[in-house]
Amino acid sequence: MQLDFKARELTIKLVYYGPALSGKTTNLHAVHRLVNSDAAGRLMTLETRDDRTLFFDLLPLSIGATKGINVRLKLFTVPGQVIHASTRRLVLQGCDGIAFIADSRRSETKANQLAFLDMQDNLTENGFEADTHPLVIQFNKRDLPAIRTDEEIDRLAAHGKEPVFKAVAIRGVGVKETLLGLIDLTVQHLEERHGLKEKVGVTSADFITAVNNRLFREAP
Amino acid sequence: MSDLEAALDIAFGDIRRLDDVVDREALKEICRSFYDLFGLSIRVLQEDGALLADVHEERDICSYVNTLTAGRKACGATVTAVKDDVPDEGTVLSHPCFTGARYMIVPIEYQGHRIGRFVLGPYLPEELTRVPKTLLKLADVDRQEAQRHLAEMPRVRPETAERVVAHLRSILDVLLHSSHRAHLTSEMHVRSVRAGYRELAEKTSKLQVAYDRLRELDRLKSNFLATVSHELRTPLTSIIGYSEMLSQNMAGALNDDQREFVETIHQKGEQLLTLITNLLDLNKLELGSATVKTQAVPPRALLEDILSTMRPIAAAKNVELALTLAPNLPPIAGDPVRLQQIFFNLMENAIKFVDEGGLVQLSATPDELGPEPGASGRGLVLMAPVRRAIAIRVIDNGIGIPRGARERIFEAFYQVDGSSTRVHGGAGLGLSIVKRLVDAHEGTIDVEGALGEGTEFCVTLPASE
Numbered sequence: 001m002q003l004d005f006k007a008r009e010l011t012i013k014l015v016y017y018g019p020a021l022s023g024k025t026t027n028l029h030a031v032h033r034l035v036n037s038d039a040a041g042r043l044m045t046l047e048t049r050d051d052r053t054l055f056f057d058l059l060p061l062s063i064g065a066t067k068g069i070n071v072r073l074k075l076f077t078v079p080g081q082v083i084h085a086s087t088r089r090l091v092l093q094g095c096d097g098i099a100f101i102a103d104s105r106r107s108e109t110k111a112n113q114l115a116f117l118d119m120q121d122n123l124t125e126n127g128f129e130a131d132t133h134p135l136v137i138q139f140n141k142r143d144l145p146a147i148r149t150d151e152e153i154d155r156l157a158a159h160g161k162e163p164v165f166k167a168v169a170i171r172g173v174g175v176k177e178t179l180l181g182l183i184d185l186t187v188q189h190l191e192e193r194h195g196l197k198e199k200v201g202v203t204s205a206d207f208i209t210a211v212n213n214r215l216f217r218e219a220p
Numbered sequence: 221m222s223d224l225e226a227a228l229d230i231a232f233g234d235i236r237r238l239d240d241v242v243d244r245e246a247l248k249e250i251c252r253s254f255y256d257l258f259g260l261s262i263r264v265l266q267e268d269g270a271l272l273a274d275v276h277e278e279r280d281i282c283s284y285v286n287t288l289t290a291g292r293k294a295c296g297a298t299v300t301a302v303k304d305d306v307p308d309e310g311t312v313l314s315h316p317c318f319t320g321a322r323y324m325i326v327p328i329e330y331q332g333h334r335i336g337r338f339v340l341g342p343y344l345p346e347e348l349t350r351v352p353k354t355l356l357k358l359a360d361v362d363r364q365e366a367q368r369h370l371a372e373m374p375r376v377r378p379e380t381a382e383r384v385v386a387h388l389r390s391i392l393d394v395l396l397h398s399s400h401r402a403h404l405t406s407e408m409h410v411r412s413v414r415a416g417y418r419e420l421a422e423k424t425s426k427l428q429v430a431y432d433r434l435r436e437l438d439r440l441k442s443n444f445l446a447t448v449s450h451e452l453r454t455p456l457t458s459i460i461g462y463s464e465m466l467s468q469n470m471a472g473a474l475n476d477d478q479r480e481f482v483e484t485i486h487q488k489g490e491q492l493l494t495l496i497t498n499l500l501d502l503n504k505l506e507l508g509s510a511t512v513k514t515q516a517v518p519p520r521a522l523l524e525d526i527l528s529t530m531r532p533i534a535a536a537k538n539v540e541l542a543l544t545l546a547p548n549l550p551p552i553a554g555d556p557v558r559l560q561q562i563f564f565n566l567m568e569n570a571i572k573f574v575d576e577g578g579l580v581q582l583s584a585t586p587d588e589l590g591p592e593p594g595a596s597g598r599g600l601v602l603m604a605p606v607r608r609a610i611a612i613r614v615i616d617n618g619i620g621i622p623r624g625a626r627e628r629i630f631e632a633f634y635q636v637d638g639s640s641t642r643v644h645g646g647a648g649l650g651l652s653i654v655k656r657l658v659d660a661h662e663g664t665i666d667v668e669g670a671l672g673e674g675t676e677f678c679v680t681l682p683a684s685e
């Protein structure tokens with residue numbers, strides 16, 4: 001979180017993490033399409049090769065004035081390919097919450113695990129508490145065959161700690177739920193651990209209301 | 221700006237200063253083409269007032285007033301005022317000049333932040349028809365000359381001014397977006413190369429240290445193994461062979477005492493040989509050179525076979541053996557030889573640790589192998605999917621294992637209690653071999669039961685799909 005007292009402005013950084021080709025960039029494109037156009041800035045894609053992210057994608061979202069403070073969200077993706085390890089670590093700097101985008105296909109289970117462990121390492125390297133940093137998990141590509149079943153995911157999710165969402169990012173399904181889930185968890189964490197309310201006078205509830213109104217308000 | 225702030229801005233993808241991102245030459249060219257198109261002077265200032273681009277031509281009226289002392293003073297004041305007049309975000313300021321001309325001051329905003337402004341003008345508003353009083357009031361001003369110079373100044377209609385501003389704004393926005401992108405890209409590039417280099421250097425030096433140590437260890441280990449397998453086994457084979465021959469009276473009849481002593485020598489020699497073989501085996505498992513060749517192994521055949529192998533040993537100690545198999549068990553995905561080794565070891569161990577007349581039970585039930593949760597349970601859902609499995613239990617009603625020792629019984633050479641070694645023998649290698657074999661099958665092994673209540677080993681092995 002970046003707090004500019006002079007400008008009365010709060011910026012929250014959210015990162016889409018996950019293995020290569022799991023659909024992180026696709027999620028960002030879908031968010032860009034789904035949110036109200038006046039709340040979204042230009043989607044910035046830094047250097048791609050064959051549509052693979054090399055550095056990061058960035059989508060700025062503006063929540064606007066909430067109880068006298070201007071709130072902005074910045075959504076980043078990391079490059080999933082294994083070789084971009086140091087870039088992933090850099091992109092994680094200052095991140096307030098993570099959406100882990102997993103590929104639902106059985107064949108990708110190992111890749112998901114490795115990316116997850118890599119993320120935990122990078123969180124620690126960046127001085128975060130890796131086990132409590134806000135995290136939601138999205139199982140993407142639910143439209144494909146040979147995926148891990150709903151039943152299996154639900155059963156494991158019930159034992160796991162973090163909220164789990166299922167998505168078909170390419171069609172925008174589950175993208176909004178994932179983002180809202182992540183924002184919810186992140187602002188609660190900021191409230192509990194970083195005194196969000198004391199510092200800026202905005203509660204997590206205010207925040208969620210503002211996000212809902214501003215990003216996903218139905219057009220009249 | 222401090223390094224830390226800069227790093228944060230990169231981390232958040234922000235820009236604060238126009239000249240951090242914008243290409244000055246590109247900016248000048250854009251201003252120049254606007255000037256050519258509309259004949260309007262343009263200056264671009266950064267938030268702190270620094271001038272980034274300036275395309276203008278001095279107007280005749282400006283040259284003229286600057287020839288007058290009072291005019292020069294008034295002009296300077298106006299220019300300073302224009303420079304210091306900062307419009308609020310989202311608004312355009314119109315700043316008057318005493319000559320009747322105007323300046324338009326427009327904020328440059330990027331991602332919701334004002335990072336600079338541009339100044340258009342001076343130009344004459346379309347509606348101005350007469351020389352304004354503010355100009356006539358100046359000492360020594362010549363009305364006619366002023367009129368003539370003013371007439372040469374470009375006139376701009378309000379709509380035109382608005383259009384020019386909107387146009388310039390959108391072009392600047394595109395320029396900023398692409399400059400910002402280029403800026404972030406090169407920053408990320410430099411940073412990741414640096415980070416990559418640093419990490420690589422650290423890893424290389426760590427690897428070098430580890431490599432040197434491993435090489436030394438490897439050398440020691442090979443020496444040790446050669447010694448164990450050759451220098452120990454060869455004489456031992458002789459001890460076993462000769463003592464056997466002796467006990468079979470091949471060197472003449474022995475009396476009862478002599479035979480008993482020789483048989484003890486023979487028996488202990490065999491024990492020592494098993495120990496050495498186990499040691500070598502453990503070592504192979506540790507090096508990963510022992511391979512597990514997986515196939516579908518039916519549990520019933522496997523366990524019945526184990527039981528019949530164990531029967532003579534159990535009978536010698538009057539220990540009862542029992543086997544229960546759940547119906548419809550799937551086959552185990554395992555290596556038959558290694559599986560034999562696992563359960564042989566566990567059964568042998570159990571029989572060793574029960575008292576005379578005790579009971580050792582063997583059972584198999586269907587089970588599941590879930591992902592092993594990390595310390596925090598985080599990311600569980602991403603870990604390996606649940607697999608069908610078979611749980612095989614070896615349960616005895618012997619002396620049991622104290623709670624505190626359970627963690628350690630799978631370590632090589634660990635003995636629960638030095639004193640039982642004397643009673644039961646064995647060098648504590650069996651369980652560590654079992655553990656490594658179970659690991660190699662991607663299974664799990666757990667131990668239950670408190671001291672005095674017997675012991676239960678539960679081996680869970682994946683089912684063959």
Ligand SMILES: Nc1nc2c(ncn2[C@@H]2O[C@H](COP(=O)(O)OP(=O)(O)OP(=O)(O)O)[C@@H](O)[C@H]2O)c(=O)[nH]1
Nearest residue numbers: 020021022023024025026053079080141168169170
């Ligand atoms: N079938 C299907 N394909 C998807 C879905 N989401 C993304 N994809 C496809 O998966 C491929 C990779 O998507 P990206 O969003 O570029 O993946 P990424 O995670 O950004 O990959 P990197 O940048 O290399 O880390 C693309 O071809 C997408 O069209 C989905 O829900 N279903």
Ligand SMILES: [Mg+2]
Nearest residue numbers: 024025052053
């Ligand atoms: Mg990508």
